[in-house]
Amino acid sequence: MSETDPQHSPPPPTFIYGATRDWAGYFASVAGKPARETLIAALDRFDSRTPAYAIDLGCGEGRDTQELLSRGWKVLAIDGSQEGIDHLLDRPGLKNHPKLTTRVSTFEDLKELSPVELLNASFSVPFCHPDHFARFWRTLTAAIKPGGRFAGQLFGDRDSWATIPDRSHQTLAEARALFEGFDLEMFDEEERDKQDFQCIEKRWHVYHIVARKHG
Numbered sequence: 001m002s003e004t005d006p007q008h009s010p011p012p013p014t015f016i017y018g019a020t021r022d023w024a025g026y027f028a029s030v031a032g033k034p035a036r037e038t039l040i041a042a043l044d045r046f047d048s049r050t051p052a053y054a055i056d057l058g059c060g061e062g063r064d065t066q067e068l069l070s071r072g073w074k075v076l077a078i079d080g081s082q083e084g085i086d087h088l089l090d091r092p093g094l095k096n097h098p099k100l101t102t103r104v105s106t107f108e109d110l111k112e113l114s115p116v117e118l119l120n121a122s123f124s125v126p127f128c129h130p131d132h133f134a135r136f137w138r139t140l141t142a143a144i145k146p147g148g149r150f151a152g153q154l155f156g157d158r159d160s161w162a163t164i165p166d167r168s169h170q171t172l173a174e175a176r177a178l179f180e181g182f183d184l185e186m187f188d189e190e191e192r193d194k195q196d197f198q199c200i201e202k203r204w205h206v207y208h209i210v211a212r213k214h215g
């Protein structure tokens with residue numbers, strides 16, 4: 001086999017799939033990855049004796065939903081991709097899990113959410129179309145009970161994907177302003193360049209956030 005045989009090329013980085021919304025490719029590339037650090041950081045801030053309810057928004061193939069269920073949380077897992085939900089339900093023990101409900105919905109169509117202690121949205125919110133973002137954000141934050149938390153990511157204005165018309169990116173000031181009425185328990189700004197094996201570059205400009213709504 002020659003080294004240029006595509007079967008022997010290194011796998012593409014996951015960002016390739018997000019660029020084109022190839023979610024099937026994305027789900028395959030992240031299979032087996034652990035829960036996101038923002039989710040863990042948020043969970044560690046809750047009193048573990050309190051039975052609680054979470055929404056995993058843009059849950060994908062379920063890496064965070066699985067973690068929530070394993071810690072005893074009741075979860076509503078929402079994603080626009082039926083394929084993502086199918087992968088999530090294929091995880092061991094999740095198909096008929098008594099504490100799990102799933103829903104297929106786009107962010108653009110989401111009009112109401114039940115009140116929760118935790119709204120988890122890992123690397124998903126920026127994929128909402130900008131025309132719907134303000135209403136979507138109001139729906140999302142209104143669902144968080146006083147004293148409850150948001151965990152997840154927003155993408156910055158210097159991220160490579162900020163120029164894609166159907167993405168919602170924020171400057172640092174805009175991102176912070178979205179959390180009026182919250183205490184920012186984590187707000188880590190990450191900015192770095194990543195190159196794939198074909199030398200396609202992506203600049204990541206991401207805000208990693210855990211925020212507690214005022215009680």
Ligand SMILES: C[S@@+](CC[C@H](N)C(=O)[O-])C[C@H]1O[C@@H](n2cnc3c(N)ncnc32)[C@H](O)[C@@H]1O
Pocket residue numbers: 018023026030036057058059060061063064079080081084105106107108121122123124127128129
């Ligand atoms: C980058 S993946 C993140 C998935 C998962 N939360 C994780 O951390 O791996 C983005 C997810 O958002 C979903 N998504 C993207 N745009 C969406 C939209 N407009 N409405 C609903 N879901 C959407 C995709 O199907 C995908 O599962």
